[in-house]
Amino acid sequence: MLWVAVSAVAIGFLVALEAIARGYGLPGPVTNQAREVIFAPKSGPLLYASMALTMVVLTWRQRFIAAGVAIGIDVVFFVVRWIVDARMMFGNGALWVILGCAVVAVTRRTGRERALLLKGVGLGLLLVAGRKTGDAWLLITSKTRPTVLDPYLATADHALGDPSWLVGRMVRATGPIGTHLLDWVYIQLAVAAVVVTLYQLRHVAAERRFPRHHLVRTFLVIGLLGPSIYMVFPVVGPVFAYGQGAFGTGGGQWALAHLWPDVPPPISAPHPMSYDEITPRNCMPSLHTAWATAIFIHSRGGPRLLRFAGTFWLIATLGATLGFGYHYGVDLIAGVVFTLTIEAALRTYDRGWDRSGMRLVAYGATVFVGLLLAYRYLPLEMARHPWVAGPLLLLVMASVVYGYVRVDQRWAPKVAPARQPAQSAGRQPELAGIPQPLSRSRSSSTSARNHV
Known part of the structure; x- marks a missing residue:
């Protein structure tokens, strides 16, 4: 319930910042983040760091697969940008993997496994959304003060x-x-x-x-x-x-x-x-x-x-x-x-x-x-x-x-209590x-x- 409430507040906050930024004739945090699905991201290392946060809920096998998919997607984007002489930057693959995990959670997982994977996705998106939200806040301070x-x-x-x-x-x-x-x-x-x-x-x-x-x-x-x-x-x-x-x-x-x-x-x-x-x-x-x-x-x-x-x-x-x-x-x-x-x-x-x-x-x-x-x-x-x-x-x-x-x-x-030895699958x-x-x-x- 707490995660649902936090998510609702975060979405409402992003929508409000988007509306305020639009009022000044500039794209808001939602628009800027959506653009990075296709266009060159502002910070590739930040997107890969966000993907790493999402992967804390995955097994090692799933992590290797996710990392490989992200790198493969970025290689394709890199080649296309080189051909059309666009700005070179990596990170789209990491964002695609995060969004893919959200789709998998909704369509292929149930119960606690779905909730855990969605929490991992939310954790990763919090980092990138925080960066975009900060940019919008800075715009507001310069315009209103x-x-x-x-x-x-x-x-x-x-x-x-x-x-x-x-x-x-x-x-x-x-x-x-x-x-x-x-x-x-x-x-x-x-x-x-x-x-x-x-x-x-x-x-x-x-x-x-x-x-x-x-x-x-x-x-x-x-x-x-x-x-x-x-x-x-x-x-x-x-x-x-x-x-x-x-x-x-x-x-x-x-x-x-x-x-x-x-x-x-x-x-x-x-x-x-x-x-x-x-x-x-x-x-x-x-x-x-x-x-x-x-x-x-x-x-x-x-x-x-x-x-x-x-x-x-x-x-x-x-x-x-x-x-x-x-x-x-x-x-x-x-x-x-x-x-x-x-x-x-x-x-x-x-x-x-x-x-x-x-x-x-x-x-x-x-x-x-x-x-x-x-x-x-x-x-x-x-x-x-x-x-x-x-x-x-x-x-x-x-x-x-x-x-x-x-x-x-x-x-x-x-x-920080002492860690108990793993004696059974039901341990705390x-x-x-x-x-x-x-x-x-x-x-x-x-x-x-x-x-x-």
Whole structure:
């Protein structure tokens, strides 16, 4: 019943975004996704990552067949595009396989097998639909918010030492190698999330059920709630508000000044500024930071290589968001608090809204709202007293992190029980892939890996 309700809400949401986009004379998420059945997709790796999510419900034999079919279809599309001199991109085959699984589920499966396969299809389509939905949201923010609040965040960022300006100069000094690496990490964030999710869902095909909590849930909620904050606090980012195109972008005539990343803006009373109707207002909070933080949290329950990858992706994403001038430092702090609050809410929901979890969710939400109010109404005071405001911002974020770690340790024994040996076909399925505590000893980490 929950899956049916979620599906109905998602379809209604997509239809609404499609109508709004059409009102601005542009195709919406439904149209853009339908075009990728035939025309060159925007992101081939994303479609194959989505297909991998769908295949968690298949047997290994079925996975090999599905992968072979997808590659074969893409080869045919590749040859046709080469002949007609069209834009070259792969991924159509993966989308065809996902849709084919949906047809098989409806026509050839019944009962629990049909429900499981449809859940796998829905999981894969959530990723591609989320990408298209995000594009539509960004269009709406640029069309409906003619003014932005960048001067407020740039002023508040003085309390942190103007990290975007500092990291921007560091990235520029690394040359093309460092720039391309960070750009690749920034763009392929969804693929990194799929890797972690595949580990968490690795037992779904054998157990014939999904775990109670996994990374996709957190990703989905972040993507649904984050753009609503964009509408309340529209910001374009330092490279657009103060940039001169250091990395191929910039604000041009709309920028207040061409200062980024060389000279931080002077401290002065901030005010809203007009901006174009093209650039998305997608800075507050930093959702790339939010998603990278979620990847880091959920990778803690994996093997050492996965934990290392989660840490690397978080650090590299923070470097890219600041180094390319896409975000201010205060955006990142808000993004971390935003993610931990959502993650705590989802896990508290799974546990029946226990008291410690509810307190953490209420505290995280209060801190997040407090940050937004401080950035909007106290930026000048923060800039004039950086030795007070800067450590206070970091301390507030650290308090939410500390609260999450403590509650997570309290949850761990009940959320991730030890795996029972398979003695019969009717044994209880394990809860695979439940994220483990953020802080643990080497021995406890080894024990947790044995659980999953």
